[in-house]
Amino acid sequence: MSDSAQPRRIVILGTGGTIAGRATVAGDNVGYKAGQVPVQELLAGLPAWADQAVDVEQVAQINSKDMTLPVWQALVARLVAHLQRPEVAGVVITHGTDTIEETAWLLQRLLRPARPVVLTCAMRPATAVSPDGPQNLSDALAVVQAPGACGVSVVCGGQAHLAKDVAKVHPYRVQPFSSGEAGPLGVVEEGRLRRFRDWPAAAPEGLDQAAADRFAALRALPRVAWVTSHADADGGLVDALVMQAAHSPDQACRGIVVAGTGNGSLHERLQAALHRARDAGMRVVLATRCTEGSVVGWSAQPFPDLDGLSPAKARLALSLQLAGV
Ligand code: SIN
Numbered sequence: 221m222s223d224s225a226q227p228r229r230i231v232i233l234g235t236g237g238t239i240a241g242r243a244t245v246a247g248d249n250v251g252y253k254a255g256q257v258p259v260q261e262l263l264a265g266l267p268a269w270a271d272q273a274v275d276v277e278q279v280a281q282i283n284s285k286d287m288t289l290p291v292w293q294a295l296v297a298r299l300v301a302h303l304q305r306p307e308v309a310g311v312v313i314t315h316g317t318d319t320i321e322e323t324a325w326l327l328q329r330l331l332r333p334a335r336p337v338v339l340t341c342a343m344r345p346a347t348a349v350s351p352d353g354p355q356n357l358s359d360a361l362a363v364v365q366a367p368g369a370c371g372v373s374v375v376c377g378g379q380a381h382l383a384k385d386v387a388k389v390h391p392y393r394v395q396p397f398s399s400g401e402a403g404p405l406g407v408v409e410e411g412r413l414r415r416f417r418d419w420p421a422a423a424p425e426g427l428d429q430a431a432a433d434r435f436a437a438l439r440a441l442p443r444v445a446w447v448t449s450h451a452d453a454d455g456g457l458v459d460a461l462v463m464q465a466a467h468s469p470d471q472a473c474r475g476i477v478v479a480g481t482g483n484g485s486l487h488e489r490l491q492a493a494l495h496r497a498r499d500a501g502m503r504v505v506l507a508t509r510c511t512e513g514s515v516v517g518w519s520a521q522p523f524p525d526l527d528g529l530s531p532a533k534a535r536l537a538l539s540l541q542l543a544g545v
Contacts, residue, residue, distance in 0.1 A: 227309040227335075229273045230364055231302040232357075234259025235295060235323075236282040237316030239353040241345030250392075252345040254283040259314055262346070265354045269361065275302070284316025284323070289441050292326060299327065300432050303335055310336035310364035314357065317341040317388055317396055320374055324383035325533045328372040329540065330431045334422035336369035341376055343394045352377070352394045359408040366413040371420035373405055380405040380413060382420060387530055389511060400512040434545045442542035444475040446535045448509055449486045455493020462493075462500045475538045476502055478523070479509040479531040483516055491522060498523070505538050507531040 234240065236255025240262060243252035260276050263269055279298050280291045295313070302308050315323055324339050331337075340360035342353035360375040372383040377395030385399035399405075406415035447457055458476065465472035476497055480486050484506045486494070498504045506523040507530060508515050514528030515521075526534040 227307050229275060229305070229307045229309060230361065231275045231277065231308055231311045232259055232263060233295065233298055233302075233311060233313045234262070234276070234278045235280040235284070235291070235313060235315045237284055237314060237320075237341050238345050239314050239316075239340070239342035239356065240281065241342075241347070243345050243347045246347055247349040249344045249348050252347065254316055254345070255281045257346045262314060262353060262357055265346075266358055266361075268358075273307075282316070284319040287319045287323065289438065292323065293436055293438070295323070296327070296330065296432055296435055299333075299337065300331070300427065300429070303331075303333055303337075303427055308335070310338065310369060312357070312360045312364050313337065313339045315339050315341050317343060317376070319532075321383075321386050321388060321397075321530075322532055322536055324372050324374050324386060325529075326536060326540075328383035328420060329537070330435055330545070331372075331427050332421065332423040333372065334370055334426040336364045336366070337372045338364045338369075338380075339372070339374045341374075343376075343392065343396055358411070362408055362411045363413050366415070368419060369413075370422050375408065378408055380408060380415075382417065384420065387511065387532075398511075431545060434543075435540075438543055438545065441539045442475065443471070443473040444477060444535050444539045444542070445473050446477045446479065446531050447490070448479040448531075449481050449490050450509075451487075453487035453490045455489050455496070458490065458493035458497050462497050462502070465500065465502070474502060474542050475505065477505045477507055477526075477531050477535045477538060479507050480515070481509060483518070484508050484521065484525065486522065494523065503538060503542065505534055507534045 240257040241252040241254040242256040338360045340356045385402040389398045390396040461473045504523045515525040
């Protein structure tokens with residue numbers, strides 16, 4: 221491809237979140253409603269991008285705590301459509317911070333795109349005295365254009381994180397994400413990504429269309445519960461799930477992710493209930509409730525773990541596995 225034929229167009233897909241949030245009292249950083257400001261207006265706040273080759277599309281307008289399969293399916297469909305346009309260099313997605321790590325991981329797991337897909341967000345609403353959204357959006361637009369950029373990442377608070385590692389670890393500060401021991405992909409400084417780690421591997425065809433098609437055909441994601449072990453835990457919730465599955469097979473929970481203490485240890489009462497669930501046909505997967513590191517396998521490990529994924533991502537991974545996606 222000649223230099224002039226390089227894809228240049230950037231697409232921005234809006235899904236809502238605090239970055240599009242509005243408070244009734246100007247300057248209120250917590251009492252606002254997420255998902256109010258159209259994504260086109262968010263871009264209008266960045267004059268440097270006024271004359272650039274950017275397409276903007278509102279895919280959803282939600283608080284990301286309310287994420288659903290249909291919204292994910294709409295997002296995947298629009299993302300795939302845009303990534304197939306030869307003139308598109310990459311896609312930025314605006315999203316709420318609360319479940320951004322799940323959406324980012326889902327997109328990477330499904331599509332493994334060769335072109336960059338950068339999710340961004342904000343901790344303060346657009347009406348804040350000092351909103352962080354404009355800088356985050358500007359940084360995301362820089363990362364999507366970084367040389368060699370590829371795969372799915374999350375940009376916020378001057379950092380870029382890979383979908384695989386990123387987790388929200390703080391409920392308030394403007395840099396609420398961590399990639400734990402792996403560290404961030406890089407930092408964004410004055411419109412340039414200073415990268416510390418490799419981009420993720422891409423699908424050989426540039427995008428896993430077959431996985432996207434399987435995902436689009438789903439009518440529901442198999443239910444997978446997430447329970448946590450703790451001091452004085454018991455098996456009541458797990459037994460209730462097993463009982464519900466016996467009475468209403470249509471709505472049955474088909475898997476359980478258990479976030480164990482430390483290296484995946486489980487209260488003996490909870491562990492006994494999880495064995496009953498497994499005997500009743502549920503898939504049980506182990507993770508750790510520690511915010512860093514992952515379960516280090518041991519010989520008597522009662523349940524398998526899923527590639528060291530956090531409980532949130534393991535829950536989604538198990539659901540996709542059960543769905544055959
Ligand atoms: C959301 O996740 O949509 C609301 C919270 C946020 O974006 O920080």
